[in-house]
Amino acid sequence: MAITTPMRFRQAIVQALADEMRADSTVMLFGEDVAQAEGPFKTSEGLLTEFGPLRIRDTPISEMGFTGAAVGAAIMGMRPVIEIMFMEFLGVALDQLVTEAAKMRYLSNGKLSVPMVVRASVGSGLGFGCQHSQTLENWVAATPGLKVVCPSDAQSAYSLTRSAIQDPDPVIVLEPRILYAERGDVDTSLVLPIGKARVLRKGNEITVVSLGQMVNVARRAIETSALDVELIDLATVVPWDRETVLTSVKKTGRLIVVEEAPQSGGWGSEIVAAATSELFCQLKGAPFRITTPDVPVPYSGVLEARFVPTADDIARQLIESLKTGTTPKSWWELEGLK
């Protein structure tokens, strides 16, 4: 029987970092306030003490500089992990990931690899306002050469972080900030490979694909709906697990993606489009996405609570779509807000 330990999501990250650093002396961590202060979100607690200032480092506020430094260190055989406090800050450093790191192996004729990990906190729900609450998967999603994962609970935070560090190529780990304090049971021997989705609940009527903080909301919705839904935590956004998702949709004939990304341009379009192209004849109803509206993330608690799809929204749309076979209206269309 697997031995599990209860811990918070953020502690699972600390644990994964520590376990990797113990196993491999080339693993190092740097970012703003990750060393002395042990991380703005306490995701590096104890690491400076255990691994010392050569491997655990605070950086100046220079995302381009230290992201690029990770690229260079990785090329030379280190396995740097960097922390981007809020995903938005990659807006000043995206070049180093999309246009440098992702292309380095190609441009070396296969002579080098870039085994770096970028950890970035993402998402809404904590009242951080519109410049600190986006998910922004799309910034990195259409980039051959990058891998992108997103844990949804303490277990996947632990296992995906380890897989990301072990991966020989650049991996971006999107950490839903709202989950840092959540508790879960972690089996440290469980491996979650990159590129593999997690089927969290078996079902035959509808396939729901979700990611990050929406996974739990989708699960609650499914439970209240009392429908026979298969819930897939996509876990890896790039390259996403076509096999698991398409096998499920083949079985259920119905696909709903539940995502925090905006209606326009969110990652879920990729899943819906690919599933439709490949399985058109086997679909029993319109596949669709349940998303956030096309608005900047609002600050007010009242508004922000309504910004992400709620379990009620999702349950309503699950039930209605099963009944009608068509795409139900979003809550803001229902309320005439757009």
Place this chain on the structure above:
Amino acid sequence: MAITTPMRFRQAIVQALADEMRADSTVMLFGEDVAQAEGPFKTSEGLLTEFGPLRIRDTPISEMGFTGAAVGAAIMGMRPVIEIMFMEFLGVALDQLVTEAAKMRYLSNGKLSVPMVVRASVGSGLGFGCQHSQTLENWVAATPGLKVVCPSDAQSAYSLTRSAIQDPDPVIVLEPRILYAERGDVDTSLVLPIGKARVLRKGNEITVVSLGQMVNVARRAIETSALDVELIDLATVVPWDRETVLTSVKKTGRLIVVEEAPQSGGWGSEIVAAATSELFCQLKGAPFRITTPDVPVPYSGVLEARFVPTADDIARQLIESLKTGTTPKSWWELEGLK
């Protein structure tokens, strides 16, 4: 009858800039080598001479600096146009568009607007290698607050550039670099509003949606296929013209998106997903995308010529999909390359 003038795509841009600058003294242009040298792609020929150094300016190599300067100048009532020589260079400045400009109106409670235009050359085909050939629509596509257009010929280069400058909000104009030298007829009185697709060819069997440099390739494919295809130049990527596209798909029952973006994460997923969600019951065959493969843009002429979908590829897939109702294989799947 409309009076048209023959000109090159890049000249149409010059003309649009000049016409706007004559009409409005708040319009200005800055970027690297746009003044003295009249633009690395000669898209500002004659402008310094006519409008002088106050309004036409060379900048240092500081994309973050001058993009942000455009945001500030726009807020204060100017209509700055900036030139980003290659779209990739926004990788060092994306913050100013996605996280600043797009949110400014929201964060001022509607008290300010940001009437700026970002012109950025995009795409493959000229042997510029993988750091100077991407289209990267996805960097800006999931951002409420930004508009994104992409001309496909001299006429739309002229008309969309003018509409972009006249627009009160930030607009990004993606200019397919390979088209700069192409000739076309321009009617300077023709207005192409932002958000409106262009139906370039009426048809009843299949709807093809395309963008930028792929529009002409798709047109050639349609002509050789001898099928009754409706060709839509999407023209605006955000907010895309749901009405025109969905009306067409309602009529034809079939949708194919032809795009230069990579198979994973490209903008076409949005169109396929939305059309499927809304029109599922009216579709007669699998909607699908014809894209570039998930590889960095290769340099070699032989490889780059094969990187974008060819007219032959497209024609084959049009014909096959009409016959089978399913999604045909991409050329690299056919050739067993992936």
Place this chain on the structure above:
Amino acid sequence: MSAELERRRAVQEDAIAQYERMIEIREFEGQINGLFASGSIRGTTHLCLGQEALAVGLASVLRPTDIVSATYRGHGIALALGLSPESVLGEIMGKTIGCCGGVGGSMHLSNMELGLLPTSAIIGGGMPIAAGAALSFQVRKTDDVAVAVFGDGATNIGAFHETLNLAAIWNLPVVFICDNNVYGEYSRINTTTPLEDLHMRADSYKMPHFALDGMDIAQVQKGVTEAVIRARSNGGPTLIEAKTYRFAGHSRADQALYRPEGELEKWEKRDPIKLTEEALIASGALNPQRIIEIKSEMKTTIEKVVATCQDSPEPNLASMFQNIFTPANVGRS
């Protein structure tokens, strides 16, 4: 003239009003932690306790047509520029009464009438925007100036470098004010920056620069005035380093336990409010009795503001769909 413009004019003209505004800021910031504890505020917030002289000194020197770009640590600057305490606290509480209707929050205060651009939560984000505002003044040939206020930590981000260079080569009417409060988040500036006198970085752009005592409102006024006059008269940009100190932690959660012993106490001896009181008493403009009254009145005022904001309605759902794009097409043709 709007009430907020009146508030602005007050600090422009009168030393007592300036002192009162400093007290207002001190009182205002003092309320925030309690409001967090009671659940009236969520998210995060960044107090400017100890930095009141810079905020008010700056506001007293500028015109409302000048433009200021500041940061998430912006309550004090907003109040100093004239935003009403209701519109600032209301925004922090996410209420309709807030300057941004509640959709912005603590990190994004703004008021275009008073020249406050939406404050940025991205380090360095506001700097090129300020330069752009200055560019517009230059092209239109007004004599307004733009001011960018940013922290010590911000001097290590690329935008700082690009903006200063651009402003210098274009000779823009902009004043860069580095509010060196010794810390960037939990990092003491000397652990991230090899240089002690940050204003020296202006040499890289052949830009005039100097440091000033940011705890002394008179020094702030003198220094900023010098730079503003240069900017107004086509003399180009200036980099000012205001030496200040952050009396509170970086943000809500932070207790600032990383401070070397005695450091806070040393700086508290130069508390800007204390220094101002001493000066006003010395000049005879105020007496100790009046100071006690002002503080007590201000306490009452701010308590009322809190009550008003707490009673103000929550925004309705429609408000999150507004103000993304400019309505209709207000373009020219």
Place this chain on the structure above:
Amino acid sequence: MSAELERRRAVQEDAIAQYERMIEIREFEGQINGLFASGSIRGTTHLCLGQEALAVGLASVLRPTDIVSATYRGHGIALALGLSPESVLGEIMGKTIGCCGGVGGSMHLSNMELGLLPTSAIIGGGMPIAAGAALSFQVRKTDDVAVAVFGDGATNIGAFHETLNLAAIWNLPVVFICDNNVYGEYSRINTTTPLEDLHMRADSYKMPHFALDGMDIAQVQKGVTEAVIRARSNGGPTLIEAKTYRFAGHSRADQALYRPEGELEKWEKRDPIKLTEEALIASGALNPQRIIEIKSEMKTTIEKVVATCQDSPEPNLASMFQNIFTPANVGRS
């Protein structure tokens, strides 16, 4: 030892070999325009004519285990570091014989055995990467160094600023070499940068810095050696400004008509090849006759290289699908 490592060793040891390599670069670059005209090369290309002393001087001082990050203007540095002319020209022609199998092109030469990172086409892009390589040396406690070569124009991009600050605060073993060839594209440096001596910007990071005459290979060797020794012995980074001049236009299409009259001619008097010849003749190491022979031999060699590359096969379609991800999982566990 591979033939390319032999080529590297040659320039490390011998002044004549260094001179020959400079001639090789000159000859090589001279061929490029013709190859464009004949359609053998597409895209764009950036010649380093006039900058041969910097390339060869640098390569002569470094070890193959040191790491160099350079730019799209990288043919000379690649050849100097030891890449064979076939692997450089082959890459520029997009052939399988190229160092990158033809998928990279002129702007992206690389050879990890010789310590050349893929050159970057993004201004400033390679700078933090070099710092990162230096970081790995520091953590692993080797005494290798990393070198970042970049242009004058690159000193205005944010990455320059962030990288120098990071390298300074971490005391990284990295040498920054600004190849100030007076122009960034079509802009003379003084039109985009208020400072003339760009190395002075290192003062912002308390980093040692100096200028050197980039036309004189002995000066290059002396200056780079000083910085490399400092880096190898834990002395941290240095910023060197090599004063050079770009004899050709910015890229293929550019005729450089924007140059002030007489400027090119003035710099041509200090042609690095001429200066090297004078020095070698003065020291008796070479005579004029031998110089003519070397040039003529090199001409023949490069013509053969052109022929070889022209005969080399085009890549097959499969090659564009390779080397995106590392095959299998070569991770540890």
